[in-house]
Amino acid sequence: MNEIVASWAERIRAAAADGRALNLQGGGSKDFHGRRAVGEDFALAEHAGVVDYEPTELVVTVRGGTPLAELEALLAAQGQFLAFEPPHFGAGATVAGCVAAGLSGPRRASVGAVRDFVLGVKLLDGRGEVLSFGGQVMKNVAGYDVSRLVAGSLGTLGVILELSLKVLPRPPREATLRFELAEGEAIDRLNDWGGQPLPISASAWSAGVLTLRLSGAEAAVAAAITRLGGEQLADDQASAFWDDVKEQRSPLYTLAGHEQLWRLSLPSSAAPLRLSGRQVIEWGGAQRWLAGDLPAAQVRGRAAELGGHATLFRGGDRASEVFSPLPAPLFALHRRLKATFDPAGIFNPGRLYQGL
Numbered sequence: 001m002n003e004i005v006a007s008w009a010e011r012i013r014a015a016a017a018d019g020r021a022l023n024l025q026g027g028g029s030k031d032f033h034g035r036r037a038v039g040e041d042f043a044l045a046e047h048a049g050v051v052d053y054e055p056t057e058l059v060v061t062v063r064g065g066t067p068l069a070e071l072e073a074l075l076a077a078q079g080q081f082l083a084f085e086p087p088h089f090g091a092g093a094t095v096a097g098c099v100a101a102g103l104s105g106p107r108r109a110s111v112g113a114v115r116d117f118v119l120g121v122k123l124l125d126g127r128g129e130v131l132s133f134g135g136q137v138m139k140n141v142a143g144y145d146v147s148r149l150v151a152g153s154l155g156t157l158g159v160i161l162e163l164s165l166k167v168l169p170r171p172p173r174e175a176t177l178r179f180e181l182a183e184g185e186a187i188d189r190l191n192d193w194g195g196q197p198l199p200i201s202a203s204a205w206s207a208g209v210l211t212l213r214l215s216g217a218e219a220a221v222a223a224a225i226t227r228l229g230g231e232q233l234a235d236d237q238a239s240a241f242w243d244d245v246k247e248q249r250s251p252l253y254t255l256a257g258h259e260q261l262w263r264l265s266l267p268s269s270a271a272p273l274r275l276s277g278r279q280v281i282e283w284g285g286a287q288r289w290l291a292g293d294l295p296a297a298q299v300r301g302r303a304a305e306l307g308g309h310a311t312l313f314r315g316g317d318r319a320s321e322v323f324s325p326l327p328a329p330l331f332a333l334h335r336r337l338k339a340t341f342d343p344a345g346i347f348n349p350g351r352l353y354q355g356l
Helices: 003-018 068-076 095-101 146-150 183-194 218-228 235-247 296-305 328-341
Strands: 022-025 040-043 050-054 059-063 118-124 130-134 159-166 173-180 200-206 209-216 260-265 278-282 287-292 309-314
Touching: 003 022, 003 040, 003 118, 003 159, 050 068, 059 068, 068 095, 095 159, 118 146, 130 146, 173 218, 173 235, 183 200, 183 209, 183 278, 200 235, 209 218, 209 235, 260 296, 296 309
Parallel strands: 022 040
Antiparallel strands: 050 059, 059 159, 118 130, 118 159, 173 209, 200 209, 200 278, 260 287, 260 309, 278 287
């Protein structure tokens, strides 16, 4: 245990003894996510650096405070990347914050979510003890896959000291196509194409335009371009577009007044929302963003009608529940997990749900 971790462990034990809440913070780029943070600020970014990286093994181990941009630059130099394309939402984004937020970018529908790339984790728990789970290979799990529980946990289970992540080689060829399509037709096309052997790695629809990214072998991408048609974007224009989608830089996401940004998770074939506001459809129809000032009950009600759920992503009342309410048995399981890792309840209390 190095000096930084030892000092953190001492502070955690003191906070647990006094019943003082700690607000775990990396780079602060995702402070908007989840319910309102409470407690003393606990800065974690100083515990940074690469622990181990073997490009031929497609795995990297880094300390939690490592800047996300620094890790991505290291991988890029070897022609590799974090395939789930995590959003930064700010220059200070850290690797631990990326995993704790559990957010994935445009490529998620084709390669998997952030949790699918977490191989191992080292945590500092609510007793000030260092715990290690998983490892550096895919088939290393016996019993509960604890290492992936931290993905999306928003710091409620412990301080992420180290992470081992699976990385992938960048595709040899990528191309981006555009089509002018109404919302319903775009959803139908995406579901039709999703059932075909096409190298689709991302999709985004908004304001009557569907943008599609193809990734893979040169021959596969060239054949898909010929088959699908559409307008092909220049490489630099395409790269900028997908980066803007990932980082939500489009005016579609800009909120004014009492507006809120909702994230709806739905079956990919779900019908159009038919709700007022600005909308972006991703992940082949399975993720839909809605910006506007509709009441929460109306948005959540429509999501439920379509077989999914809605999360208040930005804006609105952060003191209320921003994630969809959990059934009682599932909430009880969450409470047991919280009590196991953080018995005094000092880590980011209430950040996910009130009572956790």
